[in-house]
Amino acid sequence: MSTIKDVARLAKVSVATVSRVMNNSPKASAASRAVVLQAMATLGYTPNANARALVNQTCDTMGVVVGDVADPFFGALVRGVSAIAVEQNLNLLMGNGFHKARQEREAIELLIGKRCEALVVHSKALSDEELCDYALRVPGMVLINRDIPALKGRCIALNNRLGASTATRHLLELGHRQIAFISSDHVIEDATLRLQGYQDALLEAGLSSNPELIESGTPNEEGGEQAMLNLLAKGLKMTAVVAYNDAMAAGVLSVLADNGVKVPDDISVIGFDDIIYARYLQPKLSTMRYPIELMAAQAAKLALQLAAGEHESWQNRLYTPALISRHSVAAARS
Structure with missing residues (x-):
């Protein structure tokens, strides 16, 4: 692989002159520019972007x-x-x-x-x-x-906390009282804040948060499936589910369909994020849009x-x- 020194040697100019030509310096004469460009073409030399950045103190x-x-x-x-x-x-x-x-x-x-x-x-x-x-x-x-x-x-x-409380409040306004929450098992601030938002809305409505109605899993479709299976296995009454994100909500919908539970007739489901496929699920997923x-x-x-x-x-x-x-x-x- 050719180097800037090879170009200088072939063009019979200094390395500094080659550098000036490559960087379009006004100090480079027309004659120098011609011989340097010809040498670069002959050698198939392409200036290294990182090296050029070091000279210019800029980066593209x-x-x-x-x-x-x-x-x-x-x-x-x-x-x-x-x-x-x-x-x-x-x-x-x-x-x-x-x-x-x-x-x-x-x-x-x-x-x-x-x-x-x-x-x-x-x-x-x-x-x-x-x-x-x-x-x-x-x-x-x-x-x-x-x-x-x-x-x-x-x-x-x-504002993750506000988003989850808005989703839960929406269900409460529709008459739901037994509302489950499916959270992410990742130890991150988002998971904590969304759970707090769910609990905030219940508290505002005069309801206590039932730990048995809270499950967690990996924040993807498989995690949503497993969390929903765990909720169904408990045999608890629930009329709605708030999911940590749309991927988990998709897993919830799949499990409910497999178990003959109609959405939203039997259980309502709401997600979070509004990712691209949320509008193509069956039924189309209500969710909180994350811009x-x-x-x-x-x-x-x-x-x-x-x-x-x-x-x-x-x-x-x-x-x-x-x-x-x-x-x-x-x-x-x-």
Whole structure:
């Protein structure tokens, strides 16, 4: 593989002259430009992007860290960031963290090593302190779905507690009183806040939360299936289920259908996130919309502004989920 020194040797100029030509410096004469470009073509030499960035102190790459891009939720997050990268003619590098500290750390370090000056990071396993340390290293790092007071103006999150309480309150307004809750078994803030939101709504209605009506599982279809099977095995009366996310709600719908339970006639089901397939389930899933693509685009814009040294008086932004009413929820039978 040819190097910049090979180009200089063939063109019979200095390495500095080759560098000036590659960087379109006005100090490079027309004659120098001609012989250097001819040498590059002869050798098939392509300038290394990272080396060029070191010279220019700039980078044409931004990065994003997500939980798992195979998850539709994180796919939407990446789309939001990608739209801004394309708009700004930037390349996008991505890393998966899988909600595990070591892998989140490795993904962030990899993107920093690739000189990504603008980073959008979805991290649930790393501590506030470690993320603050990374923020000191990368002024253009923005956290999404995380609210750290010490990182003022660099966090974009959702009001998960309000979202779950809104979903539960919707069921209560339809006359439901025996409402089950299926939570994520991941030890993350989202799971805690959504459970608290469910309990908030029950308390407001003068009802106590029954621990027997709360089950948890991995936050995917299989986890929803197993949690719903556990609820049915208890033989408890329930007229509605609030699921941690739409993937778990899909598992709930599958188990209920297999057991001859009609939705929403016998049991109403409401999810959270409004991922793409929620509207194609049978019945179409009522859910809480998580505007993750919008939030991701905002995070990407903010990351680029911070990387460019534009420090406005930003506050940490807390978005509000919206109720999307479809066909999986109905009034409780009298």
